[in-house]
Amino acid sequence: MTDRTKKNGAQWGAAAWVAGVLAVLAALPFAASGRLPDRLATHWGGATPNGSMPLWAAALLPALVWAVLALSIAFAGRRGGSPSGPWVGASLLSGGVFLAGAQASIVRANLDRTDWKDAASVGTGVAITAVVAVAAGALGRLAGRRAELPTGPIRPAEGDVMEIPAGERRVWLSRTSNPWLHLIGVLTGLVAAAGTAAAAGGLIGVEWALIAPFAFASLGMFAFASVQARVTEAGLEVSFGPLGWPARRWTAGNIVSARVENRRPAQVGGWGYRLSGLGTTVMLRSGECLVIHARKGPEFAVSIDDAERGAALLNALATKQQAGA
Structure with missing residues (x-):
């Protein structure tokens, strides 16, 4: 597996994640439109809503914010010479999780209300989302840093047994990845994430028969x-x-x-x-x-x-x- 193939696999995985989060942000309010008021509460002062947007704006504004954020991260990563570095993965994971969770919390708060002023509080949902987003970012950074560990210098072997001079120690390190398995892991993870977001938004019940198989499939793909x-x-x-x-x-x-x-x-x-x-x-x-x-x-x-x-x-x-x- 060449370095170029690995880089392309990482880029395709990141692109699938960005597209999936974008779809969740834009589609979630429209999917619940029959149970939402004409304007949605989108800002709260404590437990009381004090700002609103029309449904189309509440759907498209977070999607636009995510698109700008993702493009900015990608551009900054390329200028820094590391388009798939640890901070890039951490930023994309934490940002996507936080925006999707916040959108689900807003939809749930407005669900089955006739007026946005009657919307429920989003405090608990946003707090849980923030914790999950920080954890996702930490895992993304840890995985990225591990992938950048340098290979120890070793001279080429001259035969089946390497000659090691007295008093010296040798270390060998190598990695291989399959970008297609990574892409499948991203796609199955997005299905599980979409089901979770829909359940968090109150559109469906917690459908473990849908969420669990895709979540386990995603974890298995990434693990191997x-x-x-x-x-x-x-x-x-x-x-x-x-x-x-x-x-x-x-x-x-x-x-x-x-x-x-x-x-x-x-x-x-x-x-x-x-x-x-x-x-x-x-x-x-x-x-x-x-x-x-x-x-x-x-x-x-x-x-x-x-x-x-x-x-x-x-x-x-x-x-x-x-x-x-």
Whole structure:
């Protein structure tokens, strides 16, 4: 998976998120128009509404604010040379969640009122929305920062076993992601978010049969759409998803050997975390995989870039452990 492909995948995911939030902001008031007054309360002084807008303005103004915000973030990110940096993802996540939650709170407050002055308070809804938005932003920043961790400098391996000079330590780090799985995760997440927003706005009941499957599908896609492999003196760690969880670990002493092998999805039964006659394979793209043969259990393979150096370093560490045993 090239850096350009990864960047395109991130950009498509961000674009889908922006478009989905835009649709929720604009469509939610119109979807409830039959149960709303001609003008909607849109501003409150404490628990009492003191400002209103016609329905079309209440629908389109937040959408316009979101569009300007998203374009500004994208423009600032490009000028800064990092269009998919941690602060960009954090801003888009927190901003989208907050605006969508606020819009749902406004619709619910005006629902089944004949006059906007009779609208209910939005204090609780906005407070909950703010907390969720901050949490979403923090997760987005954490995921973005983790994705920018630098790869430790390692000279190319000269064979199957890397030569490590006495007194030196070597670290190897590599990542791979599948932009299509990320895009599917965004789309299924948007369906769950739209259902949640409609329930928060009072348009429908909490339809767990709709929300839960799409939410779990989105979480599953994000959890296994990217993988990071790291080799240190301790051994091999393979972690999944933007937050590096879940993870699998093998100590250097428990690895018999490591190698590079070309594998295709058809060989292992498809994409993602697969179990087959070849053992366990984390398949995110066709091509070279880092394959380890552990002392216990089936072989484990992960489709990762620069697998040759990772295998060479693992073999060197395993040999060192065996020599010291």
